Amino acid sequence: MLFAPLLALAASVVFAQKPAVKPTEDLPLGAMQAKANTACLECHEARIILQQRLSKAAWTKEVDKMIKWGAVVDASDHDALVDYLSTNFNPDQPAYSPSRTANEESSKRVNAVRK
Ligand code: HEC
Numbered sequence: 001m002l003f004a005p006l007l008a009l010a011a012s013v014v015f016a017q018k019p020a021v022k023p024t025e026d027l028p029l030g031a032m033q034a035k036a037n038t039a040c041l042e043c044h045e046a047r048i049i050l051q052q053r054l055s056k057a058a059w060t061k062e063v064d065k066m067i068k069w070g071a072v073v074d075a076s077d078h079d080a081l082v083d084y085l086s087t088n089f090n091p092d093q094p095a096y097s098p099s100r101t102a103n104e105e106s107s108k109r110v111n112a113v114r115k
Pocket residue numbers: 036039040041042043044048049052062063065066067069070071072073085
């Protein structure tokens with residue numbers, strides 16, 4: 001069986017790289033923050049969530065869509081997660097303004113390389 005050692009190797013490479021893909025911004029504090037980090041930042045960074053301004057009905061659809069796509073959300077956490085998202089990212093909130101820090105840092109690096 002060659003597969004097991006290869007899988008172990010592949011897994012260690014993936015896990016070793018994990019800290020490098022730290023999301024550029026964090027989900028807001030709240031009772032569901034930790035669970036949302038686990039369930040929702042597996043495939044994309046937080047920004048895709050932070051920039052939304054959705055009604056509760058739309059968040060319900062969004063979460064259900066993500067579950068269909070593979071997000072692991074415990075049935076008993078579903079409603080609390082929708083509440084958490086629709087409390088923080090609803091149409092009454094001011095528009096999302098992206099943090100530019102990451103871009104400034106990378107353009108500094110690009111300029112440094114160009115010099
Ligand atoms: C299995 C992978 C996966 C997981 C887990 C996941 N998403 Fe997504 N999500 C996607 C993909 C793929 C897209 C489309 C990405 C794109 O357009 O770049 C997306 C897009 C989104 C969008 C943008 C709107 C849209 O529908 O395209 C939002 C908001 C979102 N996800 C929220 C969530 C939330 C909240 C969770 C946790 C409950 C979550 N995602 C978990 C894969 C995932």
